[in-house]
Amino acid sequence: MKHSYITAALLIGLIAALVVGTELLGIRLYDRIVTNLLISLVLVIGLQTFMGNSGLLSFAHIGFMGFGAYTSAVLTIPAQMKGMALPDLYGFMTAVEVSPLLAMLVAGIVAAIVAAIVAYPLMRLSDAAAVITSFALLVVLYTVMNNWSAFTNGPRTLFGLPKTTTLPMAAIVAALVVVVALVFKESRTGKLLRASREDEVAAAALGADIPKLRWKAFVLAAFIAGVGGALWGHFITSFAPKSFYLKETFLVITMLVIGGANTVTGAVAGAILVTFAYEGLRSLEGTLNATAAGAGQVVGLTEIVLAIAMIAFMILRPGGLFPTREIGHILARMRRKKETSA
Amino acid sequence: MAFTIQFIIDVLSLGGAYALMALGLVIIYGILRLVNFAYGELIMVAGYTMYLSSGSGLPWIVMASLAVAMAVVFGIFTDYAAFRPVRAKSVTAVLITSFAFSNLLQNAALLFISPRPRNVPLPPIFSQTVEIGGAITPVRNLITIAASIVLLAAVAYLMRKTTLGIAMRAAATNFTMARMLGVPANLIISSAFALSGFLAGVVGILWIGRIGTVVPGVGLEPLLVAFIATVIGGMRSLPGAVVGGFLLALIDTTLNYTLPQDLLKFRDAFTFTLVILILLWRPAGLIKGPASGQRT
Numbered sequence: 001m002k003h004s005y006i007t008a009a010l011l012i013g014l015i016a017a018l019v020v021g022t023e024l025l026g027i028r029l030y031d032r033i034v035t036n037l038l039i040s041l042v043l044v045i046g047l048q049t050f051m052g053n054s055g056l057l058s059f060a061h062i063g064f065m066g067f068g069a070y071t072s073a074v075l076t077i078p079a080q081m082k083g084m085a086l087p088d089l090y091g092f093m094t095a096v097e098v099s100p101l102l103a104m105l106v107a108g109i110v111a112a113i114v115a116a117i118v119a120y121p122l123m124r125l126s127d128a129a130a131v132i133t134s135f136a137l138l139v140v141l142y143t144v145m146n147n148w149s150a151f152t153n154g155p156r157t158l159f160g161l162p163k164t165t166t167l168p169m170a171a172i173v174a175a176l177v178v179v180v181a182l183v184f185k186e187s188r189t190g191k192l193l194r195a196s197r198e199d200e201v202a203a204a205a206l207g208a209d210i211p212k213l214r215w216k217a218f219v220l221a222a223f224i225a226g227v228g229g230a231l232w233g234h235f236i237t238s239f240a241p242k243s244f245y246l247k248e249t250f251l252v253i254t255m256l257v258i259g260g261a262n263t264v265t266g267a268v269a270g271a272i273l274v275t276f277a278y279e280g281l282r283s284l285e286g287t288l289n290a291t292a293a294g295a296g297q298v299v300g301l302t303e304i305v306l307a308i309a310m311i312a313f314m315i316l317r318p319g320g321l322f323p324t325r326e327i328g329h330i331l332a333r334m335r336r337k338k339e340t341s342a
Numbered sequence: 343m344a345f346t347i348q349f350i351i352d353v354l355s356l357g358g359a360y361a362l363m364a365l366g367l368v369i370i371y372g373i374l375r376l377v378n379f380a381y382g383e384l385i386m387v388a389g390y391t392m393y394l395s396s397g398s399g400l401p402w403i404v405m406a407s408l409a410v411a412m413a414v415v416f417g418i419f420t421d422y423a424a425f426r427p428v429r430a431k432s433v434t435a436v437l438i439t440s441f442a443f444s445n446l447l448q449n450a451a452l453l454f455i456s457p458r459p460r461n462v463p464l465p466p467i468f469s470q471t472v473e474i475g476g477a478i479t480p481v482r483n484l485i486t487i488a489a490s491i492v493l494l495a496a497v498a499y500l501m502r503k504t505t506l507g508i509a510m511r512a513a514a515t516n517f518t519m520a521r522m523l524g525v526p527a528n529l530i531i532s533s534a535f536a537l538s539g540f541l542a543g544v545v546g547i548l549w550i551g552r553i554g555t556v557v558p559g560v561g562l563e564p565l566l567v568a569f570i571a572t573v574i575g576g577m578r579s580l581p582g583a584v585v586g587g588f589l590l591a592l593i594d595t596t597l598n599y600t601l602p603q604d605l606l607k608f609r610d611a612f613t614f615t616l617v618i619l620i621l622l623w624r625p626a627g628l629i630k631g632p633a634s635g636q637r638t
Contacts (some may be wrong), residue, residue, distance in 0.1 A: 104554050121622040128377045129577055131437055132569045133621065139566055140614045147607045240444035246562070250445050257438050299457060300449030311439050314429040318435045 004182050006328030011268050012175045015041075018272075019171045031167055037275040038170035039232045041268060044255045045174075045181045046224030048267040050097065050217045051256065053190050055197035056084070056126075058134045059220070059249055060115075061225050064245030067114055068107035068226030069233035070145060073105040079162045085160040088150045100164040104173075104230040111226025114141075116219045123214040126200065138249065140152050145241040152241060159238035164304030165231050173231055175232025178225055180328075181264045189216050250303070251278070254310050265327040274306070281305055344476030351474070352595045353588070355483035358490025361587030363564050364571035365497060366541035368583040371572065372514040373534050375433065379440040380420050381568060382448040382561020384539050388413040388546030389556030390455060405463060410543030416447075417539020418532055425531075435627055444561075451558040459555035468551045486548050487624040494542060494584060497537075501580060510534060514578070570617050576627030583603055585628060590617075 015038065022034045047061045075098050077085050082094050096151035098106075118140075122133050146155050149265020184190045193213045204210055233239065249273070281302040288298045313320065325333070363381075368379045387571050398405070398539040424443035428435045463633045488549055499508035512520040513530045521527050549564055567590065575586025593616055605612075620628075 008547065048434045055434065057437055063558045078610065106529060121618050124625050125621065127622075128371065128375065128433065128437075129573055129625075129627075132573050133618070136570055136573075136614045136617065140611045141343070250441070253441070261434075286544060298453065300452035301444055303449040304453065307442040307449070310442040311424060311446075314431070314435050314442075318428065318431045 001279045003273055003326065003328035003332045004186055007265060007326040007329060008179055008182050008328075009329050010331075011178045011265065014249050015171050015174050015178070019167055022167060024168070028311045033275070033279055035165065035167050035170050037271060038167070038174045038251070038306065039165075039228060039235060040255060040275055041174045041232060041324050042170075042177050043225060044259070044271045045177045045264060046104070046221045046260060047252055047256050048264060049181050049184055050214075050221035052151065052328050053185060053197065053217050053266070054192040054214045054268070056134075056214065057131045057253075058221070059131070059253075060137040060141065062244050062252060063138045063145075064111040064115055064222040064225035065229035066141060066145050066241065067249075068104075068111045068229030069239065070158070071110040071226070071231075072100070072103040072107040072230035072233050073161050074098050074151055074174040075106060076162055076164075077220045078162070081092060081160040085158060086151070086153055087330065088153075090150055091099075100162060100230075100234055104227055104234075107230035107244060108223040111229070112223035113252035115222030118258045119218045119222075123211040123218060126338055138180040138245070142245050143331035155241055157240045161233050161237045163237050169229060170235070171312065173227065176314050177227075178264060178268070180224070182216070183268070184220060185264065187218060189213055193217055195219055203227060247303075250277050250304075254306050256320075257310060258320055260322035262319065263322045263326050265324035269322060273321075277303060277306070277309070278283065347480065348477035349595065350433070350475065351387050351479050351483055351487070351598070352598075353592050355490075355508040356595060357488050357591030358494075359545055360567050360571050360591045361584040362493055362541050362545045362548075362576065364437035364583035364587040365494070365580065366538040366545065367565075367568040367578060368536050368540075368572045368575075369510075371580050372580065373517070374425070374428075374429070374436075376456045377440065377569075378435070378538070378608040380422065380444040380447060381538065381542060381567070382563075382565030383418075384416055384445050384542035384561070385546035385564050386447065386451060386556065386558065387416045387548060387562045388543040389550045389560055390451060390460070392462045392547070392550070393455075393460040393556055393593035394518045396461070398482075402463060402465045406547050409547060410457060410540060413543030414539040414548060417535040417537075417542065419541075421532055421535040425535075426528075448558045449470050449557065449560075455558075457558065459557045462550050463555065463558050464551055472595060482548070484549050489544060489548060489560060493541070493558075497541075497580075500537075506530075506533060515535060563574055570614065572627075574617060574620055574627060576629040579627070582627055582629035589628075590629040 018034055022030050043061070043065060047058065050056070050061075051195060064087055071307070074086070074089070074093060075095075075096060079097050080093055082089055098152070118137060122130065122137070125133060145152050152158060185194075192208045193202065195206070196208050196210045200210065229244075255270040255274040256267055257270070258274055259268065260266025285298050285301050317323070367381050369379060370376060384599070388409040391412040395405045395408055420440075420443060424439040425436060425437055427440050469487070471478050472479045472484070501511060509520065509525045509530055510533070513525055513527070515525070545564060550560065553560075571586035571590045572583050573586070574589055575582030575584070589614070593613055594609070594614055595613055598606070601609060601612070
């Protein structure tokens, strides 16, 4: 338990250091990248609460992020702009306009409610069937977002969200999410769930109600994804349903897997590492496109490199950078070892 | 009457294609317990092979065979690149490598060919229609039905009567025991990937024949179909995959005919909701396969 405090302190310290460093540099591009990073962090940690504790891969996460983003959009787009941004919106909704903070909370709750309903039957499935249905769920969520024009403006871009997500705001949410994830991990539900991850049969024999435990984690993950989606929506201010599909799913899973799905530290490390790699590769793509040989034809290079990195990680270090222990635990052990050897 | 015939042909042709897709996926899953996310990309490979060979002036049937052959080659390549190195590790690890490999192939197509749709050469027979009992139906639907009957029969024969098929089924039931009895594991796994690639190649031609063009993301829909069909049918049973494919086609076609226009765009959402309900009733799928499943 004690090393959880150390972990929380270190991770939040890292987030704070990132924010302070960026603010001191004062370059707008870096500001954007770090805000993006912190939002990714929220999403990756959200996924970690489910995937890390239950051991099941979930593809639906980004779908819940989308639901969160759209919920927050409908609630916060100024009333006078709604006619243009969401022409088909139901009449009684047009007057609704709440503060972005409240909208973010509602976004999380809506995502969690949707998850609570759809996940109830799905959590009874195990390994491959569970993964496949979560993939199908992503498609369902995407189809709904793409076609429910009243709320989402269909496949077209939705615009007009107030830009309220700032760097400190993203950092505060990220820090809160780190704490929530660590608390959940050490809670009774988290521990039982991790027992079921290690050995499903043994955990069930000890009385763990596995579908229910998984369900709780899934709902929590969806809540965090919804909040992350709202955060992102108010950062990017205009988006379309295709922002919440396979490409982003791939990115979030890459971050979590490279960092280490079983630990919150891993989620943080993966998000930071992959964001920097991603931005570096993107600018490389841009440079190549500017040259005569590239001529605007270089697309997908970033994804290719990330995919190769992911396969290499799976072969060489399948648990990711932090496969089992949180950073606080690692440091505590190192100190203990030093004491015993001295 | 005409409507009934139309409906039956629709269900059978769609179901035949779905069943073949599901079969290609479940052959891998049955033996290795791994879900091949890169399966849809084999269909993409077949499509791009057709596109790239379209300028060569070869007869269509040669191009088609070439496309199937490339899908087989890439199927085996998938095994070596994404599965063999992590086979002994966790289910999640294998899932992730195949997901990454699928992304790799898709983005390679984006980078080296084009993000825009490319035309695929098709013989004129694919765009003709015939009239059967008052129902007008495209010939390609009949081709799909014929191809799926022939292939399903061939796969059934292969799995039941030949040494290779029996060895594959033995490996699917109890991998360790099969190895102890002298079944060469790597060969079996590679042939499963080759067979899966072969089915993907044929399905690819039939599927792309419906659309006429190929894009890097063309494999997603067949992949989803195969996923859902196998989950409904029972993840480890070959007959289950076929049943699941036809059932999914029946659901899809019925919804196509019965849903009002403004709900039709939500068809996929309805289909998958039905699937979730089926799973609620039978979590292991409709047909249960062999119980065990180890990969090493």
